[in-house]
Structures are given as structure tokens and as C-alpha cells.
Amino acid sequence: MSRKPITFMQAINEGLTQAMEKDDRVFIMGEDVAGGAKVKHLADKNEDSWGGVFGVTKGLMPKFGRERVIDTPVSEMGYMGAAVGAAITGLRPVPELMFNDFVGFCLDTILAQGSKMRYMFGGKAKVPLTIRTTHGAGASGAAQHSGSYYGLFASIPGVKVVVPSNPYDAKGLLLAAIEEDNIVVFSEDKTLYGMKGDVPEGYYTVDIGKATITRAGTDLSIVTIGKMVQVAEAVADELAKSDIQVEVIDLRTVAPWDEATVIQSVQKTGRLIVIDEAHPRNSTATDIAAVVTDKAFDYLDGPVKRVTAPETPVPFASNLEQLYMPSVKRVLDEASEIIDDLKVVKA
Amino acid sequence: MKQLTPDLAKTAYKYMNDIRHFEDRVHKVFLTGAIPGFVHLYAGEEAVAVGVCSHLTDSDYITSTHRGHGHCIAKGCDVNGMMAEIYGKATGLNNGKGGSMHIADVDKGMLGANGMVSGGMPIAVGAGLRNKYLKTDDVAVCFFGDGANNEGNFHEAMNMASIWKLPVIFVNENNNFAEATPQIYATAAKTIAQRADAYDMPSERVDGKNFMAVFEAAGRAIDRARQGDGPTLIECRTYRNYGHFEGDQQTYKYDSPEEEAFAKRDDIQEFRAYAVSEGLLTAAEADQIEQQSTADIDAAVKFAEDSPLPDPESLYEDVFAD
Numbered sequence: 001m002s003r004k005p006i007t008f009m010q011a012i013n014e015g016l017t018q019a020m021e022k023d024d025r026v027f028i029m030g031e032d033v034a035g036g037a038k039v040k041h042l043a044d045k046n047e048d049s050w051g052g053v054f055g056v057t058k059g060l061m062p063k064f065g066r067e068r069v070i071d072t073p074v075s076e077m078g079y080m081g082a083a084v085g086a087a088i089t090g091l092r093p094v095p096e097l098m099f100n101d102f103v104g105f106c107l108d109t110i111l112a113q114g115s116k117m118r119y120m121f122g123g124k125a126k127v128p129l130t131i132r133t134t135h136g137a138g139a140s141g142a143a144q145h146s147g148s149y150y151g152l153f154a155s156i157p158g159v160k161v162v163v164p165s166n167p168y169d170a171k172g173l174l175l176a177a178i179e180e181d182n183i184v185v186f187s188e189d190k191t192l193y194g195m196k197g198d199v200p201e202g203y204y205t206v207d208i209g210k211a212t213i214t215r216a217g218t219d220l221s222i223v224t225i226g227k228m229v230q231v232a233e234a235v236a237d238e239l240a241k242s243d244i245q246v247e248v249i250d251l252r253t254v255a256p257w258d259e260a261t262v263i264q265s266v267q268k269t270g271r272l273i274v275i276d277e278a279h280p281r282n283s284t285a286t287d288i289a290a291v292v293t294d295k296a297f298d299y300l301d302g303p304v305k306r307v308t309a310p311e312t313p314v315p316f317a318s319n320l321e322q323l324y325m326p327s328v329k330r331v332l333d334e335a336s337e338i339i340d341d342l343k344v345v346k347a
Numbered sequence: 348m349k350q351l352t353p354d355l356a357k358t359a360y361k362y363m364n365d366i367r368h369f370e371d372r373v374h375k376v377f378l379t380g381a382i383p384g385f386v387h388l389y390a391g392e393e394a395v396a397v398g399v400c401s402h403l404t405d406s407d408y409i410t411s412t413h414r415g416h417g418h419c420i421a422k423g424c425d426v427n428g429m430m431a432e433i434y435g436k437a438t439g440l441n442n443g444k445g446g447s448m449h450i451a452d453v454d455k456g457m458l459g460a461n462g463m464v465s466g467g468m469p470i471a472v473g474a475g476l477r478n479k480y481l482k483t484d485d486v487a488v489c490f491f492g493d494g495a496n497n498e499g500n501f502h503e504a505m506n507m508a509s510i511w512k513l514p515v516i517f518v519n520e521n522n523n524f525a526e527a528t529p530q531i532y533a534t535a536a537k538t539i540a541q542r543a544d545a546y547d548m549p550s551e552r553v554d555g556k557n558f559m560a561v562f563e564a565a566g567r568a569i570d571r572a573r574q575g576d577g578p579t580l581i582e583c584r585t586y587r588n589y590g591h592f593e594g595d596q597q598t599y600k601y602d603s604p605e606e607e608a609f610a611k612r613d614d615i616q617e618f619r620a621y622a623v624s625e626g627l628l629t630a631a632e633a634d635q636i637e638q639q640s641t642a643d644i645d646a647a648v649k650f651a652e653d654s655p656l657p658d659p660e661s662l663y664e665d666v667f668a669d
Contacts, residue, residue, distance in 0.1 A: 027480070067480065073510065078469045078503025085473020085487075088458060089408060091480060093473075108500075112463050113470065120449040121459065122442030123665035158666050181668035 003201060009056050009193040011167035012132075015174035016057065016094065018203045020064050023092060026178060029070040029079055030096030030132075034061035037071040053098050054134070054193055080106035080131070084114040087129040094178060097133040099141075100149045100187060114183050115158035126181040130174070135163075136189035136227065136277060137314045137325050146314035146321075148278040150225075153185040154255035155282075160184045160208055161255040165229040167197035169252055172206030179205065187254075189227045211258035213265070217245035219342055221265040223288055224275040225251045232275050234328045239339070243346050254284050262288065263296050270301035271342065273335045275326050280308040305335035348566040349402050351559070356627035357636065359401050359558065363393040363615045364640035365426060366417045370589070372644050373416070373433060377593045381652070382433055386447045389417030391588035394614035395520050396421035398561030399488055399581075402569045408456045408474040408487040410467030413448050414520075414587070415460025418490050422457045424450065430647040436654035443657040444665070464525070465491060465498035468517075472504045475513035475578070486514040486572040494525025496539045502546075505580065509546040514572035516565065517543075517580045520555065523606070526591045527599045543580035555583030556609070558618040586610040 006014070019026045034057070035049030036042040042049060048069070051058025061069040072079040076097060083093040097103065103110075110131070117125045135148040154161040160182055164170040170188070177184035214229060215236055224232040229250045236246035247265050251257055266272050272292055276285040289304040307326045315321055332339060349355070370390035376382050389396070392414075400409065400421035411418040419429055424440060432439030433447045440450055451459035458474060461467045471489030478485040495501055496519060508515040519539050523530055536542055543550035549571070553560040561583055568579035586609055590597045601607040622628040628636075 073503070073506060075503040075507060077499055078472065078507050081466075081469020081500065081504070082473035082476055082507060085410075085458070085470035085475075086477045086480070087473070088453060088470070089474045089477040091477050108463055108466060109469065113461075113466055117451075117459065118668060119665050120441060120445040121451040121453065122440065122444050124441070125451065125453050126668045160667070 005196040006167060006199050007193065008167045008170050008195045008197070009054065011171040011199045012056050012174055012188065013059065014199070015171040016060060017063065019094070019175055019178040020060070020068060022203065025090065025092045026094060027068040027070065027091065028057060028060060028094050028096065029072050029083060031072055031074055031098055033057045033096055034066065034069045034071050037066065052096065054190060056193070057096070076102055076105035077109060081109040081113065083129055084109050084127065087114070087127045088117060088125050092128045092178060094130045094132060097131055099145050100133040100135045101144050101147045103149060103152065110153070110159065110183065111156055115156050119158060127183050128181045129183045130177040130180070131183065131185045132188065133185060134188050134190045136191050137321055138191040140316065140318060140321065141314070142316040143313040148309070150185065150187045150254050151278045151284040154284060158183065159255060160253065161187065162208060162253050163187045163189070163226040164252065165192070165226050165250050167195060167199045169206050171199050172204050173208065173252065175203060176205035176208050180208065184208065192227050206252070209253050209256050209258060211249050211251050211253070211261040213247060213261070214250050215246065215248040217247035217269065219245045219269055220271045220273065220338070221247045221249060221262070221269045222273045222275060223249045223251055223262055225254060225284065226277065228275045228277055228326055231326055231328060231331065235331045238328060238332065242343055244342050257284070257288065259291060259295070262292060266292055266296045267299045270299055271338045272300070272304045273331065273338070274304065274306045275331060276306070276308045277325055278309060279311050280306055281311055283308065302338040302341055305338055307331045307334045348570050351562060351627060353627045355401055356622045357632065359397050360618065360622060360628060360633060361636050361640060362397045362421050363618060364637050365643060366390070366393045366396065366420045367615055368640050368644040369416060369420060369426060369430070369647070372648055374589060374593060376648065383435060384446055386433065386593045387414040387591065388587065388589040388593065389414050391614070392417060392520055392522060392555065392585045394558040394561050394618065395518065395555045395583045395585055396490070398558050399516070399518050399565040401562060402565055403456070403486070403488065405455050406483070406485045408458055408471070408485070410458050410471040410474070410487070410489050411460045412467065412490055412492055412495070413460065413462050413464070414492065415448070415450060419450050419452070419457055419460065423455050424452045424457055426643060426647040427650040430651040431654045434651040434654070435656070436651055437657045438650070438654040442661060444661065465495035465500035467491065468495065468500045468504035471515055472508050472513060475508060475515035476511065478514050479511070484573045486516060486569055488516045488518055490518050490520060492525065493519065493521040493523065493530040493534065493539060496542060497533055505543070505546040505548060508578040509548045512575065512577035514575070515578040516568045516572055517578060518565070519580065519582045520585055521582055522585050522587045524591065524599065529599070538582060540580060540582035548578055548580055550580040550582065552582040552584070555585030556612045556614040556617065558614060559621060
């Protein structure tokens with residue numbers, strides 16, 4: 001199967017297309033997922049307008065019609081609640097929350113309704129619902145359009161959370177999410193939309209709950225999420241110059257995260273850095289550090305280091321925003337305690 | 348439109364009695380401490396739930412509220428399973444893991460009581476969307492209280508149901524109070540029904556203590572919905588016999604003699620008198636139904652009391668579907 005690499009955005013569009021072709025119950029809803037509803041000159045030509053604010057869902061409405069690609073009013077609480085209602089009555093909605101920062105408008109539908117229904121109804125309901133949303137700084141979106149809140153979703157029992165780092169995973173994890181009979185938050189880093197990679201043309205899934213080791217190493221484990229995989233790889237390249245062999249783990253799923261893979265890696269390397277763009281307190285990175293310290297304490301040769309955003313909102317000014325996100329320099333500085341140890345060992 | 352046949356009247360009368368007896372028993376048992384948690388009783392509002400649900404089948408959906416026992420019974424949920432659920436027993440409709448505020452029976456189209464005021468409203472819109480998407484003529488009925496009409500959910504749900512012409516019937520149970528706060532204080536509208544005008548939606552305001560008034564208004568709305576003519580808002584003026592929750596001292600009630608007179612009307616006795624006078628039910632049949640209802644609720648209490656607690660292992664089960 002050979003073809004030119006496609007972008008992260010095209011991979012998601014392709015995944016949605018194939019999910020909708022496979023199962024008539026799958027539909028998309030959200031603000032401007034097609035755009036231009038009831039505009040006659042568009043309808044006459046069977047055209048959509050925006051196809052999502054980033055263009056991710058462009059072309060789906062002409063292919064599947066407005067019954068399956070539903071533009072909603074600006075009513076996140078209403079349409080996300082409707083998605084929960086459609087899911088428990090047998091459809092498989094894929095609503096889009098344009099920016100994860102908007103979750104405050106619709107949190108009840110996830111926190112108090114959808115995530116709890118199966119449990120509080122005694123196992124007698126299924127909620128097959130995939131919520132697509134976007135996160136991430138680096139696009140000058142400022143404080144209300146740049147946050148990374150996958151950890152907030154992940155803190156709710158009954159919700160699975162997926163954060164793809166590349167086009168292949170984006171398509172495969174999305175198709176796996178849509179196959180799930182549970183709520184899955186599929187969180188896309190908006191700054192990765194242009195990233196290119198090889199993606200199979202056909203239908204395939206990537207297992208939810210399984211991390212992947214993108215680079216094997218024996219000296220230091222780096223666990224990372226989403227676009228921070230690129231930072232981890234660059235750190236690994238840098239440390240290789242000092243003969244330090246880094247194992248990079250792309251978590252792929254934030255909830256439930258893959259304890260087995262992370263702990264096995266730490267058992268091998270004895271050192272762990274977690275790189276995460278989300279906030280450090282009460283967060284995924286802190287959870288990983290706590291679990292590893294609890295379950296693999298005897299294997300650790302130093303403290304688990306977390307390199308994350310600071311505990312602040314996302315700033316607008318570009319220099320501050322760059323500083324906000326973990327970078328190679330920040331990782332080398334903030335984890336120097338264990339990196340320096342390693343350099344001594346290796347010297 | 349569905350007419351009130353003798354058979355339907357008997358079923359309705361049975362359900363109304365079941366609700367009243369169920370709630371009166373829960374009220375008494377709660378005082379003994381045998382029922383844990385928060386309980387909100389529906390007694391006094393029977394004509395609304397039964398008047399609406401008399402038009403529905405198992406393939407129609409309803410969403411409910413924290414005051415949900417009446418909706419469950421009117422939609423045909425098993426009273427043994429309901430009572431056991433309220434006791435927190437393994438034989439409960441939700442295996443004891445939901446309780447009073449979360450009783451559900453999805454197979455019967457009962458999508459859950461709901462501990463969040465207005466929480467069921469967009470869910471009903473979703474069920475209505477599902478019905479339209481699958482080209483069925485099933486409807487979704489959204490029961491909600493007067494408190495919910497000031498939540499954002501109300502406005503978003505009403506607007507979406509209207510723009511998409513969904514088969515959703517919004518049934519407002521205006522019992523005058525959101526907890527202890529009167530509707531006349533909290534709502535900047537003379538009636539809740541008039542809020543439908545803002546969403547280009549037909550509405551009716553009916554005497555919720557009058558079974559036939561509710562039954563006929565619901566019939567008109569449900570017919571329109573089944574025919575693809577979209578949603579309706581029905582405001583049913585009613586009153587709860589008990590407090591917001593069990594333990595409420597209800598110091599806010601009866602601000603006027605009119606309010607007290609309305610509160611003390613008995614919707615069940617009024618329906619009995621109507622049904623007997625119309626020949627839908629004989630007095631002997633009505634007596635027999637009342638006795639059967641008492642016996643059924645006695646049996647439900649016994650079933651709940653005799654049932655085992657949930658297995659400790661079930662704490663961890665059913666967070667996710669496999």
C-alpha cells in the first residue's frame with residue numbers, strides 16, 4: 001500500500017469518512033462542522049462552508065448529507081447533551097468541541113451524565129460517544145483557546161482519553177474510539193494538523209490504552225504525550241551525543257494510561273522523565289510520577305522528573321508562549337539532576 | 348389522537364394509585380432510616396406523569412428528574428425493582444448502584460431520573476434526534492420542573508428541538524417551587540408556557556391536577572410530534588404533597604388560601620370521580636384497583652427488604668462497557 005504521506009488533519013478526515021461509511025449510526029455534530037446550513041447557494045451545489053473551524057471535517061457534508069454532518073447552534077451544553085441522549089438510544093455520535101477550553105459550557109453532560117450512566121444504571125446502558133476536541137499552545141490562541149485539558153477529562157471515571165501524536169495514530173485511534181461503546185475524548189493538538197506521515201489507506205485501528213515505544217533505550221525513560229513526543233525525541237538525540245540511550249514512550253492514551261509499558265521501561269532504565277504540556281499539579285504527569293514511585297520504587301535510581309507547562313494560564317506574547325511549553329532546553333535544565341547523574345555514570 | 352378507553356382508564360388509575368402508594372410508603376419507611384440518602388417524592392403530581400405516559404409505548408423515550416418515581420411507574424418500570432433500588436439492594440433496577448435519583452430502565456424507554464436539574468433536557472433532544480435520524484415515529488418526552496426553566500439547558504434544548512423540528516414534548520411540572528424558592532420569584536415570565544414563544548414552539552398551559560386536561564394536551568402534542576411537526580411545551584400547574592426532599596419542613600408553602608386549596612386537591616380522587624361518571628370505570632372496579640395497588644406496593648416493600656445488598660465486587664463493575 002503505497003501513497004504520498006498525508007497530514008494529521010487529512011488522517012482524521014479519512015478516519016471519520018471510513019467510520020461513517022462502515023456504520024450508518026455514526027454521525028458528526030458541532031459548530032460549523034459543515035458550516036453554511038440553509039445557505040441556498042451552497043445547498044444548490046451540495047457544498048459545505050468551513051468544514052470545521054480548522055477544516056478537519058471539510059467534504060464530509062457533501063458526501064454524507066446534512067442529516068449526518070449536523071451544524072449545531074453555539075450551544076455546547078445542548079448539543080453535547082443531545083449527543084449523550086443519541087448515544088444511549090443507539091446511535092454513535094461524534095460531536096466536536098471546537099476548543100477544549102470550552103468544556104465549561106458542556107461539562108455536566110460528560111461529568112454528571114454520560115460518564116456515569118453505565119455505572120449508575122447498573123450496567124444496563126452503553127454510551128458509544130467519541131468527543132473530538134482540540135488542545136495545545138503554540139498557535140497564539142491566548143488563554144482561552146490554547147489550554148491542554150485532557151487531564152481534566154481523564155480525571156473523570158468512565159471517560160477514556162486519547163491524544164495522538166502523529167497521523168498514523170490519529171486515524172487508527174479515532175477509528176478505535178468510534179468502535180468503543182464508551183465515552184472517548186479524542187484530543188487533537190491543533191499545531192499538529194499540518195504534520196505529515198505515512199497512513200494506510202484502508203480501515204485499521206490502534207488499540208486504546210496501549211502506549212508505544214518510539215525509541216528503545218536502556219539508560220533513561222521519557223514518557224510523553226501528543227506533540228511533546230517530538231521534544232522527547234530531540235532530547236534523546238541530544239543525550240545520545242553523551243552516549244545516553246533514551247527510551248521514548250508515546251503514551252497515546254491518557255486514560256487509562258498504560259502502566260505496564262511505563263513500569264517495564266522504568267524497571268529497565270531506573271530513571272524517568274515525564275514531559276507533558278498540561279499543568280503540573282493534580283495532572284497526568286503527576287499521576288504517572290506517583291504510580292511509578294509507588295509500584296517501581298525499588299527500581300528507581302533517582303527522582304521522577306516532570307517537565308510540564310507552568311501552573312499558569314497560557315500567555316499570548318509569543319516569547320512567553322514558547323517558554324510556557326516544554327522544550328529541549330527546559331527538559332535538559334529541569335531534569336538535570338538525573339541527567340547529570342547519568343553523565344557521571346557514563347563517563 | 349388516542350382516546351381514553353375503559354382499558355386505558357383502568358391502567359391509568361392503577362398507575363396513579365401505584366405512584367401515590369409507592370410515595371406514601373417511601374415517606375413512611377424513610378422516617379425509619381431503612382432508606383438511605385436523598386429522596387424527592389412525586390405524590391400529588393400523578394395526573395401529569397400518567398396523563399402523558401398513557402400515550403406512550405416502550406419504544407418512546409422519556410427523561411425524568413430528581414422527582415422521578417412517578418415517571419418511572421407511569422412508563423411501566425417494575426415497582427419491585429424500583430423499591431429495591433431505593434433501598435440500595437442488589438435486585439434494584441440499577442443493581443443498587445443508582446438509587447432514587449438515578450432509576451432507569453433503558454429497555455422501557457426510561458432514560459433515567461436525573462440528579463441534575465435540567466440534566467435530562469438535552470438528553471431528550473438527543474433521543475428525539477435519534478428518532479428522527481432513524482425515521483421512526485417514536486417520540487421523546489422531557490419531564491422537567493419549574494426550577495429547570497431557568498437553567499441554560501432549558502433554553503438550548505428548546506431551541507435545538509425547534510430548529511430541527513424534533514419529536515420532543517417538553518412537559519413542565521410547575522409545582523410552584525424550586526426547592527424553597529417560588530417560581531413567581533425566580534422566573535421572569537408570567538408563565539413558563541410563554542417561554543415557548545421565544546423558540547417558535549407551540550405551547551399549552553393546563554391544570555396539572557386534572558388528568559383529562561393533561562391527557563388531551565399531551566395527545567395533541569404527541570400526535571404532532573409523531574407526524575413530524577416538531578416539539579411542544581406543555582406547562583402543567585401542579586403541587587407536591589411532600590417537601591422538596593424528605594425532611595423538608597416546608598415553611599414556604601401556602602402563602603394564600605388559593606394556594607392551599609389548589610395544593611389540597613387530590614388528582615387521583617378527581618380522576619376516579621370523572622372516570623366513574625363517564626362510565627370508564629365502575630366504583631367496584633376502582634375499589635378493586637386501589638386494593639390491588641396497595642397489595643402491590645406492600646409486596647414491593649417486602650421484596651426490597653428481603654433482597655440482598657450488592658456484592659462488594661460490584662463496586663468495581665460497569666464503569667466501562669467491554
